[in-house]
Amino acid sequence: MKKKFDAGLVWFRRDLRAHDHAALYHALRSCRQVWCVFVFDQEILDALPRSDRRVDFIHASVQELDGLLRDLAPPASNGQAGLIVLHGAARAAIPALAEALGVQAVFANHDDEPQALLRDAEVQATLQAQGCTWHSFKDHCIFERDELLTQGGTVFSVFTPYKNAWLRKVDAFYLSSYPVQRHTQALAARPVAYRQETPSLQALGFTPSNLASLKIPTGASGGEALFAEFFERMDRYHEARDFPAVKGPSYLGVHLRFGTVSIRQLASVAYQRMLQGDAGASTWLSELIWRDFYFQILAHHPHVVHSSFKPAYDAIQWESGPGADALLQAWCEGRTGYPLVDAAMAQINQTGYMHNRLRMVVASFLCKDLGLDWRWGEHYFAEKLNDFDLSANNGGWQWASSSGCDAQPYFRIFNPISQSQKFDPDGRFIRRYLPQLAKLSNKTLHAPWMAAPLELQAAGVTLGQDYPHPIVDHDTARRHTLERYAVVKKLSPAEAG
Numbered sequence: 001m002k003k004k005f006d007a008g009l010v011w012f013r014r015d016l017r018a019h020d021h022a023a024l025y026h027a028l029r030s031c032r033q034v035w036c037v038f039v040f041d042q043e044i045l046d047a048l049p050r051s052d053r054r055v056d057f058i059h060a061s062v063q064e065l066d067g068l069l070r071d072l073a074p075p076a077s078n079g080q081a082g083l084i085v086l087h088g089a090a091r092a093a094i095p096a097l098a099e100a101l102g103v104q105a106v107f108a109n110h111d112d113e114p115q116a117l118l119r120d121a122e123v124q125a126t127l128q129a130q131g132c133t134w135h136s137f138k139d140h141c142i143f144e145r146d147e148l149l150t151q152g153g154t155v156f157s158v159f160t161p162y163k164n165a166w167l168r169k170v171d172a173f174y175l176s177s178y179p180v181q182r183h184t185q186a187l188a189a190r191p192v193a194y195r196q197e198t199p200s201l202q203a204l205g206f207t208p209s210n211l212a213s214l215k216i217p218t219g220a221s222g223g224e225a226l227f228a229e230f231f232e233r234m235d236r237y238h239e240a241r242d243f244p245a246v247k248g249p250s251y252l253g254v255h256l257r258f259g260t261v262s263i264r265q266l267a268s269v270a271y272q273r274m275l276q277g278d279a280g281a282s283t284w285l286s287e288l289i290w291r292d293f294y295f296q297i298l299a300h301h302p303h304v305v306h307s308s309f310k311p312a313y314d315a316i317q318w319e320s321g322p323g324a325d326a327l328l329q330a331w332c333e334g335r336t337g338y339p340l341v342d343a344a345m346a347q348i349n350q351t352g353y354m355h356n357r358l359r360m361v362v363a364s365f366l367c368k369d370l371g372l373d374w375r376w377g378e379h380y381f382a383e384k385l386n387d388f389d390l391s392a393n394n395g396g397w398q399w400a401s402s403s404g405c406d407a408q409p410y411f412r413i414f415n416p417i418s419q420s421q422k423f424d425p426d427g428r429f430i431r432r433y434l435p436q437l438a439k440l441s442n443k444t445l446h447a448p449w450m451a452a453p454l455e456l457q458a459a460g461v462t463l464g465q466d467y468p469h470p471i472v473d474h475d476t477a478r479r480h481t482l483e484r485y486a487v488v489k490k491l492s493p494a495e496a497g
Contacts, residue, residue, distance in 0.1 A: 004105075005031040007188075009098050011108040012038045012083070013116075015139055015259035016061040017220040018068040020177035022137035027107040028183035030135075035101055035188055036069055036083050038062050039090040040204055043119075048206075053352045053386050054254075056201065056211040057218050061260050063198050064219030072180075073187035080189035085198045091119050095126040101191070104132060109139035109259075112299040113390050140259055141292045142166070142174055142267055145299050148292075155300045156293070157309075157405040163289050175268040214351055216254070216386070223261035226252055234273065237280035244344075244355040245428035250284065251353075253387030256291070263288070294395035297405055304394055304404070306375075313403035315487045318373040327370045330471050331362070332380055334433075337470035339446060340420035341365050343433035350433075352386035357423055363400035364414035369477040371484060374401035402485070410485040413478050420446040436466045 008031035010024050016038075018024065027034045040058075048055065066083040073081030086093045098106050106127055111120065124134040138144050148165050149155065156162035201208055211218075217225055230250040233240070240248030255261040267288050273281035301309060308314045319327065330336055334345035344358035354362070359381075366377040378397040382388050398404025402412075424430055427445040431438045437445055439459035444451035449463060449470055456463065463469050 001029075003030060003032045003186075005103070007031055007033050007035070007101065007103040008105040008107055009094075009101060009103045010034060010036045011094055011106060012036060012062075012065065013108060013111055013259075014257065015109050016058070016065050017223070017260050017262065018065060018072055019180055019220065020262040020264055021109075021180055022139040022178055023107040023109045023135075025178035025180050025183065026135065026137060027105070028180065028186045030107075031103075031105065031186055033188035034186045035103070035190060035194075036081075037094070037097060038065070038083055038085050039093050040085070040087045040199065041090040042087065043089050043091070045204065045206075049383070050205065051207045051209045053209040053211045053214075053216075054258075054388070055204070055206050056209045057216070057254060057386065058258060059198070059201055059204070060211075060218035061220070061222075061258060064221060066198060068220065069187060072184040073189075074185045077187060077189040080195060081187040082190060082195075083198075084190055084194045085196070087199050087204060091122050091126075094123050095130060095132075098127060098132050099130050100193075105135055106132060107135045107137070110136050110144065111140075112144070112295060114298075114302045114305055139263075140256075141263060141295050142170060142288075143292050144295060148296065155296065157297070159290065159293055159406045162293050162296075163286060166289050166292065170267075170271065175264050175271060177262065177264055210350075211352075218260070220260045223252065223255035226250065226255065227261060227266065231269070233280075234270070234284060235278050235280040238283035239280070241283065242357045242423050244347075244358055245424055245426070245432070249356065253353075257387045257389050263291075290395075291389075291392060294391040297395060298391040301405075304398065305390070308401075308403035309398050309405045309407075310403055312488055313401070316403075316484055317487070318484075319371040324370075324372055327471060328366075328372055328376055330468075331366055331370060331372075331377075335468050335471070336365065336370075337449065337468045338365065338416040338420075338474075339427075339430045339434055339437060339448065339467075340424060341416050343430045346433035348381070348384050352384060354381075354385070355429075357419075359396060360400060361414055361416060361419050363397055365416055367401040368413045368481040369416070369472050369474060371477070371480060374398065374403065402488075410488060411482060413481055415474060417447050417474065434467070437461060 008027045010027045015021055062083065062085060070079050070082045084097065086097065094106065127134050143166060148162065148169065230252065237248060240246045252261060256263065267285065270281045270285040270288065274285050298304060331345065334342035334349065336342055341362050344354055344362050348354040363377055366372050367374050374397045378393055381393050395404060399407045402408055402410035425442065427442050430445055437448060440448060440451065440461065441455065444455060448461060448467060461467055
């Protein structure tokens with residue numbers, strides 16, 4: 001087959017794998033020779049703390065990807081195909097590299113985050129001025145942008161109809177993998193000037209995090225190993241997923257975020273098992289569909305990055321001033337006096353991971369017990385979560401605050417004590433992250449301030465010293481929240497969104 005271009009460049013971003021990769025596949029089919037690049041984008045890195053688990057994860061995954069590309073390349077490349085790794089502003093580095101290599105086309109996969117769209121538009125314009133074409137493809141979701149619309153041609157804003165439409169439309173075509181390996185003879189040796197090793201973390205301006213000690217597997221091999229392990233227990237996902245002390249989730253969130261697994265592979269397996277009546281696979285597939293749902297919300301409603309999906313909810317008066325700042329600090333540091341909330345915050349602070357049930361609990365607590373703006377919590381999660389993804393993080397926080405699409409009603413307020421009793425009944429999770437409470441009985445562990453003085457003494461717990469008193473009373477906070485949200489209740493249904 002005659003190739004359309006003599007040379008092309010594949011720009012890897014949130015897709016750090018060499019298999020089932022849309023942009024890589026199309027470049028290999030379209031170009032006689034193909035080079036691959038990853039940019040440690042200084043404009044993104046400069047906003048991060050100097051020790052960041054995500055940077056460690058990306059760094060290790062990029063190194064593995066480099067090796068995978070070398071292995072896939074033809075013998076003629078003499079092991080020098082690999083990955084060109086740059087450190088700088090991507091918006092300038094990609095056009096400069098394309099010009100230096102003399103490629104006619106640059107290939108990348110879509111990224112619909114607002115800042116990424118602006119960056120890509122600038123890169124495309126610069127490339128065009130250089131006489132180089134830009135080609136981008138869907139890769140990190142099953143359906144995107146305008147692929148799923150209501151019968152009236154509008155964007156879905158409620159999940160269940162979206163899910164039903166997703167399931168009606170999905171078929172083998174949408175779940176098929178891109179056969180990259182059939183075309184890897186086009187992978188070319190890097191020019192001598194671009195054969196440097198991947199810059200060290202220190203060269204990038206970072207110090208190592210605790211990622212290695214957490215034993216979080218990185219790269220495509222790590223994603224594959226995690227999925228293989230989850231495959232064996234997927235059928236129990238619907239029963240186990242809500243209990244943070246149980247090995248219920250897939251733990252693939254960070255791999256989905258950085259594309260070290262293929263969403264098509266995951267969804268295909270879950271879909272086939274769902275068709276066979278597997279309840280766990282069906283529930284897990286719904287979670288993958290939620291991911292697509294939030295992607296299309298962000299693509300069509302970019303205002304959600306800064307404002308409520310339902311504009312009327314921006315009229316809510318959140319707590320402010322020094323008192324609110326102190327409440328936020330206590331929440332961030334896991335000093336609220338509510339054990340399940342504090343254990344969950346200890347988990348995210350220590351590991352960069354938080355169980356999904358706990359994300360809902362702590363988000364509800366921030367907004368509806370402490371009366372703080374959901375954007376404060378969203379920002380904190382964005383800084384801490386290994387699997388931070390703008391669309392899902394924003395969607396989850398707006399769901400919890402009732403300001404988002406298909407959100408929980410404003411009057412639904414999680415009780416942190418009953419949530420603790422229901423989802424960590426034996427206190428295994430709490431005891432893991434709050435060892436100072438370990439000797440309390442299961443009955444009093446969920447609300448230590450209700451324990452008898454003698455029991456606290458026997459457990460070696462002095463409230464206010466070993467563990468804080470509750471910073472708010474839940475029942476009182478609930479009444480205040482209903483009053484706070486009354487501004488929305490008074491609006492007409494159309495005004496309230």
